[in-house]
Amino acid sequence: MPDDMHAPAPDYPVTPRNRVKRTPERGVYDRETVHAILDAGMLCHVAWVLDGQPFCTPTFHWREGDTLYWHGSSASRMLRSLRAGLPACVTVSHLDGLVLARCGFNHSANYRSVMCFGTARIVEDPEEKARALTAVIDRFFPERAATLRANTAQEVKATTVIGMHIDEASAKIRAKGVGDGPEEFGQRVWAGVLPVRTVIGAAEPCPNTQPALPRPASLDVYAEGGTLDAALRATQALYEAAG
Amino acid sequence: MPDDMHAPAPDYPVTPRNRVKRTPERGVYDRETVHAILDAGMLCHVAWVLDGQPFCTPTFHWREGDTLYWHGSSASRMLRSLRAGLPACVTVSHLDGLVLARCGFNHSANYRSVMCFGTARIVEDPEEKARALTAVIDRFFPERAATLRANTAQEVKATTVIGMHIDEASAKIRAKGVGDGPEEFGQRVWAGVLPVRTVIGAAEPCPNTQPALPRPASLDVYAEGGTLDAALRATQALYEAAG
Numbered sequence: 171m172p173d174d175m176h177a178p179a180p181d182y183p184v185t186p187r188n189r190v191k192r193t194p195e196r197g198v199y200d201r202e203t204v205h206a207i208l209d210a211g212m213l214c215h216v217a218w219v220l221d222g223q224p225f226c227t228p229t230f231h232w233r234e235g236d237t238l239y240w241h242g243s244s245a246s247r248m249l250r251s252l253r254a255g256l257p258a259c260v261t262v263s264h265l266d267g268l269v270l271a272r273c274g275f276n277h278s279a280n281y282r283s284v285m286c287f288g289t290a291r292i293v294e295d296p297e298e299k300a301r302a303l304t305a306v307i308d309r310f311f312p313e314r315a316a317t318l319r320a321n322t323a324q325e326v327k328a329t330t331v332i333g334m335h336i337d338e339a340s341a342k343i344r345a346k347g348v349g350d351g352p353e354e355f356g357q358r359v360w361a362g363v364l365p366v367r368t369v370i371g372a373a374e375p376c377p378n379t380q381p382a383l384p385r386p387a388s389l390d391v392y393a394e395g396g397t398l399d400a401a402l403r404a405t406q407a408l409y410e411a412a413g
Numbered sequence: 414m415p416d417d418m419h420a421p422a423p424d425y426p427v428t429p430r431n432r433v434k435r436t437p438e439r440g441v442y443d444r445e446t447v448h449a450i451l452d453a454g455m456l457c458h459v460a461w462v463l464d465g466q467p468f469c470t471p472t473f474h475w476r477e478g479d480t481l482y483w484h485g486s487s488a489s490r491m492l493r494s495l496r497a498g499l500p501a502c503v504t505v506s507h508l509d510g511l512v513l514a515r516c517g518f519n520h521s522a523n524y525r526s527v528m529c530f531g532t533a534r535i536v537e538d539p540e541e542k543a544r545a546l547t548a549v550i551d552r553f554f555p556e557r558a559a560t561l562r563a564n565t566a567q568e569v570k571a572t573t574v575i576g577m578h579i580d581e582a583s584a585k586i587r588a589k590g591v592g593d594g595p596e597e598f599g600q601r602v603w604a605g606v607l608p609v610r611t612v613i614g615a616a617e618p619c620p621n622t623q624p625a626l627p628r629p630a631s632l633d634v635y636a637e638g639g640t641l642d643a644a645l646r647a648t649q650a651l652y653e654a655a656g
Contacts (some may be wrong), residue, residue, distance in 0.1 A: 187466065212522075213508045217460035217469030223430065224467055226460030228506040228526045261469040265456045265611070268635075273562040274550050275572070279455075283471045307517050317602040319516040329518065348619040355621045359560040360628045364635050365614035368508070374607040376591040378598045385603045392511070392607050 187287055188338040198341040201236075207341050208262050209406040211401040212310065214240065217259040218290070229343045231260065232309045235407070238286060239293070239302055241331045258290040258334055264399065268364040269348055272357035276349045280363065287338040293331040302331045303357050309409045310402070312388045368398040430530055433582040441584040444479075450527040451476050451505050451582050452643040452649040455553065457483065460502040463534070474503065475552045476649070481529060482536070482545055484574045500534040501577055507642065510608040512591055515600035519592045523606065530581040536574040543576045552646070552652045555631045610640040 181199045182188065190197025191343045198204070208214075214231040217224060231240045238260055267280035267407075303326065307315040348361045372394045375387060391401045422643035424442045425431070435441025441447070451457075457474040460467055472483045481503055518640040536542045546569065591604045615637045616628060634644045634651075 212511075213506055213524075214506055215460075215469050215471075215506070216460035217458075217467035217502075219462050219465065219467045222462065223500055223530075224460035224462045224502050226458050226469060226502040226504040226528060228458075228504055228524070230522060257466055258471040259460075259467050261458055261471055263456055263458070263471040265641075267614075267617075268455075268553070270554060270557070270632075271561075273568075273569040274546055274558065274564050277550060279473060281456075283470070285469060287466075303517055306522060310511070311513060314602075317600075318514075319597055319600045321517050325425075325516075325518040334490065347617070348621075350619070350621065355563055355623075357555075357560075357562045358623060358626060360618065360626055360632070362616055362618040362623055362628075364616055364632075366611055366641050367614060368609055368611045371510075371608035371610060373605055373607055374510075374590070374592070375603065378591075379595065379604055380598075380601060383601060383603055385605075389513075389603070389607075398508075398609050 182336070182339045184340070185338055188285065188340040190340050192344055193342075196342045196344055200342060202271070203343075204284050204286075204336075204339045204341050205233065206403065207264065207282045207343075208238070208286070210282070210403050211262045211264060212398075212402060214238075214260050214262045216240065216290070217261070218256055219350050231262070232306060234305065236336045238334045238336060239305070239331060241302070241306060241329055252270075255291045258288065260286045260288075260334060264368075265366055266345065266367055269344075270364065271348045272350050272354040272359050276354065278344060278349060280342065280344050280346070280365075282343050282345070284339055284341045286334070286336045288334040288336050290332050290334040292297045293333045298333075299326070299331050303329065305409070306331075308412070310405055312391075312405060312408045312412070314386075314388065317386075322330070325394075341386055370394055370396050370401065371396055425579070426581045427583070428581055431583040433472065433529065433583050433585055436585075439567045439574070439585045439587055441550075441586060442582070446582050446586075447527050447529075447579075447582045448476065449646065450525045450586075451481070451529070453525070453646050454505045455645060457481075457503050458505070458506045459483070459533070459549065461499055473552045474505070475549060477548065479579045481531075481577045481579060482548070482574060484549060484572055498532045498534045501531065503529045503531075503577060507611075508609055509588065512587075512606050513604055514591045515593050515597040515602050515604050519597065521587060521592060523587050523589070523608070525584065525586050525588070527582055527584045529577070531579050532576040533577040536576045541576070542569070542574050545576070546572065548652070549574075551655070553648055555634075555648060555651045555655070557629075560629075561578050581593075611615060613637060613639050613641055613644060 258395040263283035304315045506526035512521040547558045
């Protein structure tokens, strides 16, 4: 079970580690904002250190309360070094737009990002691990886990689940137009925002799918043309509602 | 000038630091593949260490030869600690699809990612810095820098450019269908790939844009509905061709 089922404080604590120093007006520390940005993505980047060397490992995450989870093969270098519990920083970022100004200095991007700080640990408890191996499916694809071939003991053994309680977090958001002022408006150059979004394409069924086996309605949230952001937020809400 | 104008070896060296250990069959070390993945994105994540604490900072990058650049305010914590030159790992990742299998273990994602290792340093040389402040515009928006209000001395001073020679790099790619075998094909559950891509939306002109100032043709590469991936690769090619 996640360790934060008691009602958490609405804001993450602000410390020298997570305080947003550059453009502090973009810093946000409330759980609702932080969680919304985490839940809108499945790709995260984990910074960790081995013998003084930083590594930035991309992986896929999910969240239960104030705990982030990700997983990987027991063979991976990161996981071996994590066995004792390792300080980590997990970042999730969304690029929302390119901002073209009338001077170089005001060029920018619209984005939402979260940095989470904590100690990553291997999930050893068999019950927590079993729950996580279900969650990694059902959190993204509602009620799917029960429809799959059951995990074998060998598969469970070969999968390492990492958990990290979010001790501190900060979100940083830019969501506005061009930052030019009157002193730039006279410059005869086009300025504006080029929005970007990550969208879902047409589903590609496995050629070995049994005939007459349609895509289940539970995957409608991933309909072609929708944004991944919306699908991931919706499936997280469904997962939380299912308890 | 980038320090790699002599013809580089086609492959990055493979060391214990950058060798892909988990799913090694997905590891690629040739410059062409590595650079294509770097150039297809503008969002990177930088892992760095301060007093033993890892940080994973999202930022925007560009590339000249074997050098990655990114920039930020002189006030930022990361940049202060980088002044002496700091080991860093810069990762660029693209999520290309969600892979739904017939068992939990074979669920996966299609992706392209690159991890780059090197020592980040502040670009102090005025010529290299001036070149970088032009590149950060023109690399993304062909020939735009010359159309902008010139940078002021104060703006140049307030902008710190970071450069990192890529000493080692590895790419990791998954680009295929469901990994199930005959032992899973009998499971009566839909399996397949949900592709995702990052696309460009309708341009939003700044409301203060002078009347009758059209979007320049040089921005056509960012036309609505195109992928950001293709636009960024195209603009990198144009930037390299312009010398």
